[in-house]
Amino acid sequence: MPWRPGEDLRALLELVAPAGCAGCGRAAHRLCPDCRWQLRATGPRPWRPTPCPPGFPPTWSGPAYEGVVRALVVAWKEQDRVDLTAALGEVLRAAVGAAVAGSPEHRAAVRAGRPVAVLPAPSALASSRSRGRSPVRDLAAVAAGRRAVVPALVLTRAVADQAGLSARQRSANLGGAVRVRPGLVTSLVGVPCVVVDDVVTTGATLGECTRALREVGCAGVVAATVAATARRGRTDPGPDLPRTGEPD
Numbered sequence: 001m002p003w004r005p006g007e008d009l010r011a012l013l014e015l016v017a018p019a020g021c022a023g024c025g026r027a028a029h030r031l032c033p034d035c036r037w038q039l040r041a042t043g044p045r046p047w048r049p050t051p052c053p054p055g056f057p058p059t060w061s062g063p064a065y066e067g068v069v070r071a072l073v074v075a076w077k078e079q080d081r082v083d084l085t086a087a088l089g090e091v092l093r094a095a096v097g098a099a100v101a102g103s104p105e106h107r108a109a110v111r112a113g114r115p116v117a118v119l120p121a122p123s124a125l126a127s128s129r130s131r132g133r134s135p136v137r138d139l140a141a142v143a144a145g146r147r148a149v150v151p152a153l154v155l156t157r158a159v160a161d162q163a164g165l166s167a168r169q170r171s172a173n174l175g176g177a178v179r180v181r182p183g184l185v186t187s188l189v190g191v192p193c194v195v196v197d198d199v200v201t202t203g204a205t206l207g208e209c210t211r212a213l214r215e216v217g218c219a220g221v222v223a224a225t226v227a228a229t230a231r232r233g234r235t236d237p238g239p240d241l242p243r244t245g246e247p248d
């Protein structure tokens with residue numbers, strides 16, 4: 001076995017002080033039944049930000065990004081609670097299913113046995129590197145089920161941290177920043193796509209991903225996220241959120 005200092009240390013710390021529930025801190029549970037219930041209580045619903053950025057795709061989302069749900073997403077993304085990937089991925093899988101069922105192009109592809117691609121939204125380069133993993137891609141793998149995960153969406157340039165930016169600033173920050181990897185363009189032509197992300201806030205990221213996919217000629221774009229910001233049109237993510245990996 002290769003020596004993995006980070007993981008070994010984490011395993012050791014777990015023995016000394018096992019992590020409690022990521023949602024409420026309750027000991028003896030990594031995700032307690034109450035918090036798991038709250039995560040699943042709201043089935044996928046169609047969601048649209050206000051104001052709605054140009055090109056924002058039809059989007060299905062799970063629970064509101066607040067309280068326990070927000071605690072779980074932040075722990076998963078910022079505190080390396082990779083053990084939550086399965087539970088969050090299950091919520092995302094339901095949203096992907098609803099998004100596919102709600103789109104004529106996607107339904108037609110499924111009926112004809114043609115592929116529907118699941119594409120993780122790209123993470124900000126700096127935050128992905130500092131975490132050393134690609135959490136949204138891990139989530140997509142759980143959510144996709146038997147569908148193909150196509151990691152085709154990439155950022156073409158560094159973008160500023162989205163935290164603290166208004167909806168308009170987020171749009172400007174991301175404008176033209178997403179593209180499809182050249183080597184994967186032909187595999188997406190004529191293919192209906194589902195862009196997935198952990199949280200949708202202003203919709204700037206999903207709008208930008210959709211623009212990039214439409215430019216290469218895919219057959220239709222919908223999106224699915226685990227959670228959506230509770231207050232529509234909210235532009236300030238709040239002072240108590242971590243600065244890195246902010247949902248956008």
Ligand SMILES: [Zn+2]
Pocket residue numbers: 021022023024025026031032033034035036
């Ligand atoms: Zn709990």
